[in-house]
Structure formats: C-alpha cells, structure tokens
Amino acid sequence: MERAGTIVLRVTLVGLPVGLLLLYLALAPDGIGETRVAAAWYGARVVSSAPFMLLSAATGAAFSLWLAVRTLATRRFTKAMRDGGVPARRVKTRDEDHLVARARAALEPALTRRPDLPRLVDALLGTPVDLGAAELTLIPEAFGVQVSLRFGMDRVPVTTMPSETFEAVLERLRMIVGVDDVGHGTIELRGSAGSERIDAHFEHPAVDRRDAYALRLVISRRSGYSRTLEQLGMGEAVLARLGAALEHDKGLIVLAGGNQSGLTTTLYAAAHRLHRAGKHPDALVAIEPHVRLELPFMLQLEVGAAETASVLQHALTHRYQVLLLRKLTDPASASLALQAARERLVIVTLEADGALAALRTIASLADSKLLTETLLLAQGQLLAFKLCRHCRSKETLSDEQRRAFGGLELPNEAFHAQGCERCGGRGVTADRIALFWSLERSPWLVELLQRPPKLEELRRRAFDHGYRGPIERALELAEEGETSIDDALELARARRLG
Numbered sequence: 001m002e003r004a005g006t007i008v009l010r011v012t013l014v015g016l017p018v019g020l021l022l023l024y025l026a027l028a029p030d031g032i033g034e035t036r037v038a039a040a041w042y043g044a045r046v047v048s049s050a051p052f053m054l055l056s057a058a059t060g061a062a063f064s065l066w067l068a069v070r071t072l073a074t075r076r077f078t079k080a081m082r083d084g085g086v087p088a089r090r091v092k093t094r095d096e097d098h099l100v101a102r103a104r105a106a107l108e109p110a111l112t113r114r115p116d117l118p119r120l121v122d123a124l125l126g127t128p129v130d131l132g133a134a135e136l137t138l139i140p141e142a143f144g145v146q147v148s149l150r151f152g153m154d155r156v157p158v159t160t161m162p163s164e165t166f167e168a169v170l171e172r173l174r175m176i177v178g179v180d181d182v183g184h185g186t187i188e189l190r191g192s193a194g195s196e197r198i199d200a201h202f203e204h205p206a207v208d209r210r211d212a213y214a215l216r217l218v219i220s221r222r223s224g225y226s227r228t229l230e231q232l233g234m235g236e237a238v239l240a241r242l243g244a245a246l247e248h249d250k251g252l253i254v255l256a257g258g259n260q261s262g263l264t265t266t267l268y269a270a271a272h273r274l275h276r277a278g279k280h281p282d283a284l285v286a287i288e289p290h291v292r293l294e295l296p297f298m299l300q301l302e303v304g305a306a307e308t309a310s311v312l313q314h315a316l317t318h319r320y321q322v323l324l325l326r327k328l329t330d331p332a333s334a335s336l337a338l339q340a341a342r343e344r345l346v347i348v349t350l351e352a353d354g355a356l357a358a359l360r361t362i363a364s365l366a367d368s369k370l371l372t373e374t375l376l377l378a379q380g381q382l383l384a385f386k387l388c389r390h391c392r393s394k395e396t397l398s399d400e401q402r403r404a405f406g407g408l409e410l411p412n413e414a415f416h417a418q419g420c421e422r423c424g425g426r427g428v429t430a431d432r433i434a435l436f437w438s439l440e441r442s443p444w445l446v447e448l449l450q451r452p453p454k455l456e457e458l459r460r461r462a463f464d465h466g467y468r469g470p471i472e473r474a475l476e477l478a479e480e481g482e483t484s485i486d487d488a489l490e491l492a493r494a495r496r497l498g
C-alpha cells in the first residue's frame, strides 16, 4: 500500500504541470491561437513518429513481462507457504519492515516509563497473532530485554524493554499459565477474529556456558511452517546421508540429542522433505507428546495424558507409510517402533548424548536383533552459541588444550572470543547453531550391535571407519569461527563421544 501511494504521488507531481499547460493551451484566448495550432501540429507529429511508436511498444511489452513474472512468483510463494516451506527471504523483502513497524506501534505505547502492565501483556500476546508471527521471544541482553518476533526463519528484533518490566511481565504470565519457574503451559487468547491456543515456554537456554543468560520467554503459536532440512545447517555429508535414508520405504532412522537441542525441528523438517518428495499427507503420521506446530503436510496425534505405546499401537492399525515418533522412552514403544520399521519408514527422536548413545539405548530397550535388521541411520545433534563476530579471534592451540583432546587430530589454530561491548562481555550472541553428526548402517555396525557394545568400543570402531562425532564437528566449526574452541573442549572433557 505504501508503495502504491508513493507511485501515485510521483505520477501526480510529474503529470500535474503538464496537464495544467495543456489545459492552458486548450482554453487560451484567441490572441495566442497560433501557439495552439503549432502545439497541436507538433503533438501529432511526435505521436505518429517511429521512435514514439517503438517506445510505446517496448513499454507495453516490459509491463506485460513484469506482470507475468510477478504473478508467477506470487503463485510459487503461495504454494510454498501452503506446503509448509519457509520462503524466509521472500517474506523479508516483502513486508518485514512494515510488520516491525506495526509491532512497535502495538508494543511501545504500553512500554512507557511506568508501564501499564495488563495492557503490555495483552499487546505482547496479541502481536504475534495479529501479525502472523510464529514466535515472540524475550531475551535478556546487556542493554535490556530484547523483544523479537519470528517470521518464517528470521527472528527480527522489534524493541527492548527494561529488565524490571520484564520481571513484572514474567510474573504475570507465569500466573496466567500456571508455571512456577521454568516450564511450559498454554494460554487461551481471545482475539477479535476468534481464539487461539498459544504455547508459552519459560526456559533457561539449553547451553548456558557463561551463566549470563537469565530466563527467557518464548510464546509460540501452534500453527506454523516447518523449516526445510537444507535450512538447518547440517553440513553436506550429514544432509546427504539423511536424504538417502529418507528415500527408503522401510527401516529405522534415529534422531538423538539432549533436551531442547532442536530434535523436533529436525523431525518436522524430515517430514517436510518426505512431503516434498511426493508423500501424501495421509501417508505420514506423527505421534507427539504435545503438538509443537500444527503442520499441513501430515497427521499429528497428540499423546497428552495417554500412553505413548497405546497411541502408537492405534496408529499401527492404519496403513500409514511413514511413522514419526517423538520422544521414545519406554520399552513397549521401542518394540512397537522397531516392529513397524520392518514394513514402513519409522523416524524416532530420543533424548541421548548422540547417535552412538542412542543406538545403545534402543538396543537396551528392545530386541537388538530387530534394531540391526531395521536400522538405516542414527543422527545426533546439539546446540551451541554462535561466536560474537566483533571480538572473535584465531588463536594457536595450547599444549594443555591439545592434551585435553586426547589423541584427536587437531587444527593449529581455532577461534575463541574475549567478549566485547556488543555481546555484553560474553563472547557469544543469543543465536545458536546446531551441530549435526551421523552414522549409517554398515556391516561392521550391524555385527557390533548384535550384542550391545560399550560406548567406547562403539566409538573406537566407528572412528576407524571414518566416523566424525560431536567433538570433531565442534572442532570444525571452531576452526571456521562459528563457535568457540571452548565448546569443543567442553565436549571432549565431558567425553561426549557421540
């Protein structure tokens, strides 16, 4: 709308003087009749000239082309949105500035010196819904609490609020949601266009190395768009392995990581890949503790207070081609999932230190023969904070650091950050980056899993076969300057073997 307004204004500014001149010539008294005749003759000559004709034709053609390209782009954009893809770049170029301006207009009046708390909370809860944002995040920073909205993939800072106000807002929201300190619940929001259930998460970020981040609040709408696998930053090899595994009609894919390491995001993105590969929404079913995002390309069953195994049992009576199971914890579900993987593609997520640890867990929960029969791929992931670009620097690894990594092959130099004003002295930003690693089915692995091996043995054998686990991946990213060498060191010291 703003752009249309600008165009109208420009046309008026140019057109008005010309129009006035023509009007003057047309209505001029007889005294300047000759001028009129001359102008009319000159005008007719210009209009009938070849350059003018050519120019008109070219302008017409260019306009038609522009219109066609725009229509096509709009159609593709709408389709991608409907399919659950995240055309984040397009969203950004289109109207992000406008959305941010609207969010500011809604929030800032309530953020005065003595904030009107009920009004502020209403505005905070209503803004993501009104603007179609997937998420509202409040993160304490050095300069105050940053309020940001997520549109598609992008988290956009909107405004800041004083820490005292944040405390009061948290207090009030905790009361509404019924959460004491950390945890999540739902809020029923009644807007003018109907009501919507919103998830509110009160959380300490998963990786809290410098202990400087206070509680953060994420309010997310349940309807949203999945990311694609390509957007997760897996690295080529891991992405290719997962892509290949997803092409199978049957078998087991294991996604493992710590609590809040982004497993659900990966699972949703994998489902989205299957959808893009032509799987009908009726062929995909997800069984989830609670539905994080309602996605258009699969059926989602919420376990809620029921037993995971009984929901799974129920789902297995239908002919779903792909089964996605979030948070595998119990032996009954593990057995059912492995049985199902003999005939269909089954993707499970479970809380474990990584790919190898997850395999050991599953082997202990269910029949390890079934595991060796069905396993396609085990993948691990964890989140690390992104290094601050303003104060990071490359340093030579000390002898002590080298010793801590044991016998690993190490780069000569890796990045580290001291902390500066921009990052509040922490050396890292609020953004996080995911580390992925994985292990494919192979003869030696199948043989080893016949009798559940020790983690060290599993890792040693995997390593001999070219396996690169979390420590290796962290080292790679520290060498590139994405994360700190301290992260890799911490993983090595904690013996996160993958």
Ligand SMILES: [Zn+2]
Pocket (backbone or CB within 6 Å): 388, 389, 390, 391, 392, 417, 419, 420, 421, 422, 423, 424, 425, 427, 428
């Ligand atoms: Zn910094």
